[in-house]
Amino acid sequence: MSFSIGHRLFLSVLLAILAVAASAVYLLRQNVLASFGDYAVGIELDRLDELSGALAARYRTRGGWQFLPAGDERRGWIAAELARLQDLRQRRADAPPPAPAPPAEPVALVPPAPLDGAVPPAPPAPPAPPAPPMIPLPPPRLDAPRADGITHDLHQRVTLLDADGRYLAGRIPGALPQARRPIAVNGRTVGYLGVARSPRPSDAMALAFLEQLRGSLWLIVAAAVALSALAAVLLARHFRQPIRQLAAGAGALAGGRYEVRLPAARSDELGELARHFNALAQQLESAEGARRQWVADTSHELRTPLAVLRAQLEAVQDGVRSATPDTLDAMLRQVLALNKLIDELYALARADVGALDCKPVPLDLWAFATTHAQGFAARLQAAGLALDTGPAPARSLVLADPDRLRQVLDNLFENSLRYTAAGGRISLHARDEATQLRLVIDDSAPGVPGEALGRLAERFYRVDASRSRAHGGAGLGLALCRRLLEAQGGSLSFAHSPLGGLRVTLSLPLAGDAA
Incomplete structure (x- = not known):
């Protein structure tokens, strides 16, 4: 089964583009996970604004962190404080709004009589009705689900540190990286709220985002196949024409047409190959011409002494000349010349094939x-x-x-x-x-x-x-x-x-x- 250059180029370009696309998707996934992790931690720190304000207020009232419990109770104090604030917020949201006071009966006031014919002032406008109470928004969730179904509660990953970074309450700092937000009182940082990052806090969001891109991946694959086909066609057309010319030229040389030449205007390896082909064709043409000349010259050189010898023998046979010593010497000279020519041809032929016998x-x-x-x-x-x-x-x-x-x-x-x-x-x-x-x-x-x-x-x-x-x-x-x-x-x-x-x-x- 033949596999053309066009098919090879198509598969090569396709595999290259698919490899690039796969690498791009992998890097996209890694970047999305990392970026979503930073984004998620930022959102979690924003959720702690209420806790940060409450801690700053109590610090300002007490003049320090003396209000924090002692011993092991500090580990659960942050979670309890977050639950208290959330419960307080919920009660405020569930409390009915206060009933508005009934409007007072308007008292008719008799405008004073105008003096000296002046225009009396206009009565005051009735007061505007009160604005309806704002409906409180539900608090954001404090937990973020992971892709594996495990829930990491935010209140279990919060740590309270003093201004020097020493542990005060909440989660004890461990090996997980931690994002901090300062707690300021009167323009001075008195502590930090830190949120420990889970190993993969944003898998759920990231994988959900990547799941939405799955449909686009098929479009990327289809575009890769189309681009590969287009590139393969263009590359195959670029390379196939000189290769076909080379194949046709080689066939012409094999058929004995040594005058064939290829266009050698290209500056790449195919152009160099065409120039080498033309040089080979030139040498073969020269060798063929030399061979024909060799055959013609050899035939001529052999024919001359043979023709002279034949003429002399026919003259003796016909009685035109007698077999005198001079006649025999003339014929012997032709035989010796012919013998020398044959010896030289034989020696040259052996030298051409590397079989010349030399004993240095x-x-x-x-x-x-x-x-x-x-x-x-x-x-x-x-x-x-x-x-x-x-x-x-x-x-x-x-x-x-x-x-x-x-x-x-x-x-x-x-x-x-x-x-x-x-x-x-x-x-x-x-x-x-x-x-x-x-x-x-x-x-x-x-x-x-x-x-x-x-x-x-x-x-x-x-x-x-x-x-x-x-x-x-x-x-x-x-x-x-x-x-x-x-x-x-x-x-x-x-x-x-x-x-x-x-x-x-x-x-x-x-x-x-x-x-």
Whole structure:
């Protein structure tokens, strides 16, 4: 069963929003409980205003707290005083209001006769009827029910303290936190009324409040689902398009269409992935082009000697040419050229798969190279070329395969001999640098164009100007030299020679026990 990215994003966003909503509800509950606790204690202290006033009046009358009972009677005195005040309040509320006095009979007063024609004053207005008595409100309850059904009476949690905070009456202070309200007489604090907070004094009110929010929680859940779906759709659309493009591009690469490219304008990880994909497609396209070129060049190089050999054999067979030693030598040269080409292709193929057989041994590279160069002395002299050798380096012991190294030097000297103009020079010198020994072969003009230096070790590559195929060779020698040296931990590089031709630098790591 497939699970798309859109579904995954939807579930992820939904779970995140639900987690946030659950955390918000939990924090709301905790804050509501704490806030209701403070609010409830404040209300309870307000209910004790009457007791506070009564205590202040008695303190003012007696001049101190001497009116309080002694001993254990103090513990129940506050509860008894609250009950007395409540009973007094109840009696006042139940007493009938006093009957209003009957209005007096109005006495008719004879206004005095006006003097000198003045206007007599108006009679006084009758008195207004008395206001109806106020109906007393019922006293507030002194107990607060808890959520577990237990009732904590307020009068059992009240403590009377003196101005220094010492116990006077009521509940003995314990571990529960206590809220205080001062008792003032003539502007001076003479004591405190404290109310002990129960562990959860406001659960009933808080849970009732939260119960009213239960219906809203379903709306919060529905809104969370809707927002999750909307966010998931937007995020999925944001990410799904480049992923689909990447999947389509990968399918195109798998089908051999290496020219495919992806838009890489994004600045996030998907944009970076698209750029890497384009680089991979470029490399695959280049590799495919090189492979096709390799097949074409190999076929061409194999076809040339075979075509010459076939033409000569057909000429002998038809009697056009006789099987003279010269004819046989010409055919043998074609066979040897074909055999060399096949050997080079085979060696390159083995090097590509890492199966090239190399047996490195400690070897004095400078002595080996100079001895090998002397073997070309006769051919160089015949071509009108001079050979110069430099001084021996301080260290020249390397780990190399003599047979593979001889093959490399054969190709390098053969290349210089073939492409250096008559009357030129070939120079051989070496230098040791840190852990490397560098063997340098310079030849004189003609040189190699700068743009061709980086391609000299490519297979079947030949410089079309001075170093053309007219001098022979299939363009595999330098490529084979580089792969043979790389298989032994070395390298091959090309540069312009101070003599006007090509400089070839052969580098191999020095042996560990070299002096």
